[in-house]
Amino acid sequence: MRSAWLTILSVLVCAATIAAYALLLRVPAVRNHPEGYVAAFALAATVAGLAAALGRRWYAWTALALSVALLLSGAMFNFVLARIPEPHTTLRVGERTPDFSLPDAGGQTVSLAEYRGKKPVVLVFYRGYW
């Protein structure tokens, strides 16, 4: 019986981890600690392993396979695929940035120089939605 409960616990941990990451992606503490989901999948895999050791039932093995698959893909994503090599940036704290002029959504040109002496600027380089 303990095996069944542990199986349920393992599956719940997996589901809660995926839901929490997807729903709380905009919370900086969640987004900036992606190793958290890897740790949670590791916990789920451990619990499922315990369930399989105690019960040797098909459901325990299924939960173990599921949690191990999530653990491996999550770790692969976080530690390998999502990594960005350090760029050779020309930006240095305390130094000026080179000026640029680029078109905005309305077709108007935005030049960095137009803010000089007027406003601080937060410059954000981004890609896609992540």
Place this chain on the structure above:
Amino acid sequence: MAELQGLGAALSEAEKTGVEIVAVSPDPNARSHEMAQRLHLSYRFVADTDLAVTRRYGLVHARGGAHGEDVPTPTTVVLDRDGVVRWLWISTNFQLRPDPNEVLGAVRAL
């Protein structure tokens, strides 16, 4: 992109006129503009379609895109009124973004 939304939410009304947020992306302007409207953002979105500026700043992540294309390294820079870099954050993992409160802390410290 999601971080821009966070920055918008963290800015007070008074600060919205006192600081300019310029978002640079190779995304076509139409897409950024649509996103800005959806997220109720009032930033300047500029298109660096060929990554020329991103490259000049040394922020290209070579072949980092989903289809092996060059993409920008997610980066946030705080410039003071003289155009001098006062705060710099460069992502080492594309899941990570600076905490909007930290960015605004750097702006408020100017």
